Amino acid sequence: xxxxxxxxxxxxxxxxxxxxxxxxxxxxxxxxxxxxxxxxxxxxxxxxxxxxxxxxxxxxxxxxxxxxxxxxxxxxxxxxxxxxxxxxxxxxxxxxxxxxxxxxxxxxxxxxxxxxxxxxxxxxxxxxxxxxxxxxxxxxxxxxxxxxxxxxxxxxxxxxxxxxxxxxxxxxxxxxxxxxxxxxxxxxxxxxxxxxxxxxxxxxxxxxxxxxxxxxxxxxxxxxxxxxxxxxxxxxxxxxxxxxxxxxxxxxxxxxxxxxxxxxxxxxxxxxxxxxxxxxxxxxxxxxxxxxxxxxxxxxxxxxxxxxxxxxxxxxxxxxxxxxxxxxxxxxxxxxxxxxxxxxxxxxxxxxxxxxxxxxxxxxxxxxxxxxxxxxxxxxxxxxxxxxxxxxxxxxxxxxxxxxxxxxxxxxxxxxxxxxx
Numbered sequence: 001x002x003x004x005x006x007x008x009x010x011x012x013x014x015x016x017x018x019x020x021x022x023x024x025x026x027x028x029x030x031x032x033x034x035x036x037x038x039x040x041x042x043x044x045x046x047x048x049x050x051x052x053x054x055x056x057x058x059x060x061x062x063x064x065x066x067x068x069x070x071x072x073x074x075x076x077x078x079x080x081x082x083x084x085x086x087x088x089x090x091x092x093x094x095x096x097x098x099x100x101x102x103x104x105x106x107x108x109x110x111x112x113x114x115x116x117x118x119x120x121x122x123x124x125x126x127x128x129x130x131x132x133x134x135x136x137x138x139x140x141x142x143x144x145x146x147x148x149x150x151x152x153x154x155x156x157x158x159x160x161x162x163x164x165x166x167x168x169x170x171x172x173x174x175x176x177x178x179x180x181x182x183x184x185x186x187x188x189x190x191x192x193x194x195x196x197x198x199x200x201x202x203x204x205x206x207x208x209x210x211x212x213x214x215x216x217x218x219x220x221x222x223x224x225x226x227x228x229x230x231x232x233x234x235x236x237x238x239x240x241x242x243x244x245x246x247x248x249x250x251x252x253x254x255x256x257x258x259x260x261x262x263x264x265x266x267x268x269x270x271x272x273x274x275x276x277x278x279x280x281x282x283x284x285x286x287x288x289x290x291x292x293x294x295x296x297x298x299x300x301x302x303x304x305x306x307x308x309x310x311x312x313x314x315x316x317x318x319x320x321x322x323x324x325x326x327x328x329x330x331x332x333x334x335x336x337x338x339x340x341x342x343x344x345x346x347x348x349x350x351x352x353x354x355x356x357x358x359x360x361x362x363x364x365x366x367x368x369x370x371x372x373x374x375x376x377x378x379x380x381x382x383x384x385x386x387x388x389x390x391x392x393x394x395x396x397x398x399x400x401x402x403x404x405x406x407x408x409x410x411x412x413x414x415x416x417x418x419x420x421x
Contacts, residue, residue, distance in 0.1 A: 138378055148227065
């Protein structure tokens with residue numbers, strides 16, 4: 001692939017440019033002024049990357065004359081796979097990339113971006129992150145897949161839990177901090193220049209398959225999106241014969257119909273529900289010392305903040321925590337974690353009932369260098385995992401994992417699930 005002429009659409013660099021084109025503000029939506037096209041932070045995230053990998057794999061197979069060739073997935077959700085695969089570290093290999101974080105070449109991945117340096121704690125953090133984003137934190141299909149994105153919609157209406165969680169963390173973990181913009185993996189425009197990107201996204205694609213077809217359906221009423229605007233959304237790719245083809249989201253929903261499947265292996269995170277936390281007495285005793293959320297928002301997030309948020313009803317309830325109008329500088333890596341009634345107040349550890357979820361973004365270009373989005377975090381299971389008693393409020397802690405400014409949160413509230421019309 002690297003030896004093909006540079007203008008061959010199947011060449012290594014031309015294929016890498018595809019990600020840049022769809023993900024870095026390269027094109028505007030026709031007839032929509034300066035609204036750009038962005039497949040991240042919406043319901044297009046999973047289907048776009050699935051098609052991207054599909055054609056990438058077919059091109060590789062054609063070049064080596066092996067139609068059975070399959071991209072391996074980097075299994076970073078299993079403790080045995082929580083380091084960069086050694087085959088990517090050989091400087092003489094075609095899949096080597098010099099622009100990777102030298103400190104992380106043999107380190108345990110940090111899916112929470114906590115900065116914890118204890119390998120055992122990192123593993124438990126990682127398993128907790130996966131359980132939260134795959135099982136505990138989603139109330140409906142859009143919480144996992146991402147929010148609707150239609151013609152005329154501003155970019156980044158809302159990323160799903162997997163995209164803003166483990167997916168983003170691995171991009172930043174691999175990207176080189178010595179480079180101006182975190183190249184290669186640490187920025188959308190250059191991510192495709194690292195061959196590891198494709199094996200990373202093969203595992204991201206696997207998370208979609210597992211969530212949709214394998215995990216129990218009792219947590220989310222439906223895992224299918226039937227909206228025609230979603231099903232009929234389309235992308236353009238070059239196939240293994242260098243022919244331009246148009247493909248549709250509706251044809252990406254079943255991998256077996258596309259001609260591939262993913263190996264079934266152990267899922268150690270699936271039963272990694274955090275231990276019960278008995279935080280009632282301490283939180284109730286101290287909650288009066290924390291400011292009300294309304295007095296802090298809009299919030300320019302530059303440090304850890306802790307505040308009280310009113311519930312919709314007392315005690316255990318089926319509720320969602322909504323963080324509204326999160327405005328970010330798209331050129332920066334930005335991330336924050338959310339904790340509820342956190343008893344030990346140790347942000348380096350995520351394997352506890354108080355961990356509610358995260359927001360994070362991979363740096364990229366956009367016309368205005370700003371985007372605004374919202375996320376929801378399901379609280380129902382979290383309440384089950386701690387003694388919420390008859391409380392009519394909770395104490396929320398927001399912990400930034402980035403340095404400096406770049407994030408403003410417009411508001412925060414708790415709503416019933418499902419929201420009342």
